[in-house]
Amino acid sequence: MAFPQPKPQPPQLPRYLLRTVHSQQGAVRAVRFNVDGNYLLTCGSDKTLRLWSVGRGTLLKTYTGHGYEVLDADGSYDNSQLCSCSSDKTVILWDVATGQVTRKLRGHAGKVNCVRFNEEASVILSGSIDGSVRCWDTRSRKMEPIQILDEARDGISSLKVSEHELLSGSVDGRVRRYDLRMGQLHVDFINSPITCVCFSQDGQCTLTSSLDSSVRLLDKNTGEMLGEYVGHQNKSYKLDCCLSNKDTHVLSCSEDGHVYYWDLVEGSISLKLPVGKGVVQSLSFHPTEPCLLTAMEGSVQVWGAVPEVKEEAAD
């Protein structure tokens, strides 16, 4: 006798505020999960990068070394290194345990907007307002980038890396996807400045949000638009967007203090999550679980699909 399959649960959306972390960093420019989702990184306008535990909301370490606001951060696959970029035109590679600066990579001509590790954490990619994406080598002691990708005509606002591809979104309205395996560059024209780009989990689509208050899902191979998601407000700020852990929903921040959830296939708004009064600027989805981090002004909110027991919620 075969047991019946359990009913497929409807996809759970993180909608319950689990805790709020007051990071005391001035304004939080970006909030990121690490590779396994147990820790979160906050990039503050007070030039520090902080590492927190998601489960307890406690501060684990503060990393100081930047000369100006920290704009983005990323953790390596083994949680041993962090990279962060700042308005001081540098990219810093940190050692997580000691908090020491392993490398300070200078080369960009303007503030560095986004930074990412590649899968093996052997390359750091950084995109800057000077329109170039620089690939830095972490293994060697070279202070020069391996390659400079300067095809963009305006600043790079967002960057994502997959196994063999680089995705960069630029203010000149183009999404550029560099395919290392094929040796090709694919340029998709969006026509309005792009604020965020990301890959989908299955690797077939790319999501781009732009300053005309729309989020578009494009097919990777052909460049066709698979979906367009509107309803939120994105006219002037660089706001993040992402896909949920199972690629079921599209999430985006908004300037009206909400986080919008759209159903990927249908394109309708599933949930409009109120976060606060100010602009919700940064967003990060847990890699595997339905858990969401949002950053609004000086604090970070942790959202989960299941509300927690009352005693722990009050923090």
Added chain:
Amino acid sequence: MHICGLREVILQVLAVLLLFLQHKGGGSGPAAGASMLWKLSKRPLPIQEQTVKDEKGRYMRFHGAFTGGFSAGYFNTVGSKEGWAPSTFVSSRQQKAEWQGSRPEDFMDEEDFSEHGIAPHEITTTDDFVSRRRNPISEKAQAISSMQASFPADRLLDFLVPARTSIGVELLKKMGWKEGQGLGPRVRKRPKAETRTYGCEIPPNSSEESEEEDFHLENVTFAPKDVMPVDFTVKDDVRGLGYQGLDPLQALGGGSEPVHINLFSAESDRTSSLFGGRSAGQQRKRGVAGQAFGVGALEDEDADIYHRDTMSNYDSVLGGEEPGDGLYGWTAPQQYRRSQKDTMKDASYLGKILEGFTLASKAAETKTVFPPPVLPRDFKPVHYFRPVVDSSTVSPQLAKALEMSHGQVSNQPLQQGSRHQLDSSQRRELLGESSIKGSAAAVIVFKLCTSGVAAAKLMAQRAQSRRLLSTESVPSPETEAFTAWNSPTIDISSAFRPFEKNPHKQARYELYISRLKQGEKDALDQSLDPTMTEWERGRERDEFVRAALLYKPRSSCLASRFTRSQHDEDDPDSVEVTRDQENNVDDKQSAVGMKMFGKLTRDTFEWHPDKLLCKRFNIPDPYPSSGIVGMPKVKKDKFSVFNFLTVTDTILEEKSVSSTSTSQGRSLPSQAFLRLRNKHIKFWKSH
């Protein structure tokens, strides 16, 4: 004013000044009186007015002119107009008995008490408080004399006086002692004369003195004589050569007869003389015998029976002799202590040992002298830089010259000798490095300069004619050019093109150069244009040769260190752009507006990732053979605004000619111009 009058005035002024100075020198302090008035006048002072008076108006007689002078009082008397009275004079009946006697000071006036007087009053310290500085010279002389003197028994008293003043001295002084006096009870008589008298003679001055002494004997006591303090610091620094210390036994008695202690002995054997020539064992016995210790009348022992014995001669402990060498811890300076081996060493040394010296225990270091290297017979101290040259590419003359000058013309590429016989090109091969472009060839030029000299020398050695030498050592410009360009590795395209303006000429020149490269000697003649006149050809030939020499290939030793700049200065009209260009933006925009993403909005380009980047991403390189990174670039002509201005001018002209209304004519081209310009500027800016 008359000149004579001026001179007179000056003379008179000078005379007055002189007189004034005389007066100044004469009188010290007191006003000159009338003479002061006179000095301002013209006429000289008469003799009777040349007087000096002191503060009291007394005339000063210049007694003691060198000390400033003093007056002899009131007409050479002590006194005044009223007369003189002694200062202590008190006229009184009651006080007659208190006559104190007149002191000399009573007869003096205040002038005598002044600085230059006969009894000047000055403040001095009293005797009690005076700390008279001892005359060091006389003290030293006294000390030396006391040291050098022998040690008579009386002198032992001298040891009792301390050298410095102390609290005791203070106390003594309080009790009436004065410096220079002796200590002790006061004596009545003067110290006796030191001469010893022998015989029955009365001392010469004893009787006479007794009378004189009577006067002194009554209640007159003298302080005892002061004694000279003796310095007790031990002299432990250097002494003279040959000095030996005192023999304690000898010095402090114990010997039968007074022996003159000689501190500086001429003998070389120290230890023997140190103890008076006696060994350690003998001393005892000697000391006991003959020292008023049972010497009978019949015995021969003639020792001084009055000699005082010392306790050091007797044992104070029972038992045998004191162990050791009998020195009682006397540590003579090491240099005087002779050990057995030293004596043996001294014996073995045959030469003369200087007095006071002994042979060293450690032998002196012998310096190793390395002889200079042995030179081969035909060695010449001149060095030439000789890299390897392949004999085939080199002219036979050169090859010969190289051979002669011991250049390494390599017939085998790798010499199997030791690694020291490699040269730089061989090492380069072994290491797998890429050679500098044109280095092998280029050195020929360099070599010519050096090996020419060597070749010339060798030729001379072979006794060839001088004429040959002169012609060969100065190559003609043609051959020079030939040698400069004769190399397969020279890149013609990168060489400078001197005849850019004239393409035909340039072509001919290039032909010439390529012929040179291949090694044809008569390249010049072949590349000339036969259609030109003889004169033109001749000119062109010269030009070519000169150009070839001047613009030598870049592959010289130095030139290979330089590279062409990236920015092509020669070509201002073109710029590097990516080969693949995007489609028209307007079309894309409209496609986006219509939401027709896909083919219209997507562009695909060829892009070369860096090799290291592929390595880091663990991806095989998609273009393994390509050397470029990023998008491939192509040169394209630049479009600048200035190019357009000329275009629009012509457009303007055309339009203005054709159209009737000027405004319309102007507006049209401007629009067209703008559109055109925007299009091209966008195009230009994008790359």
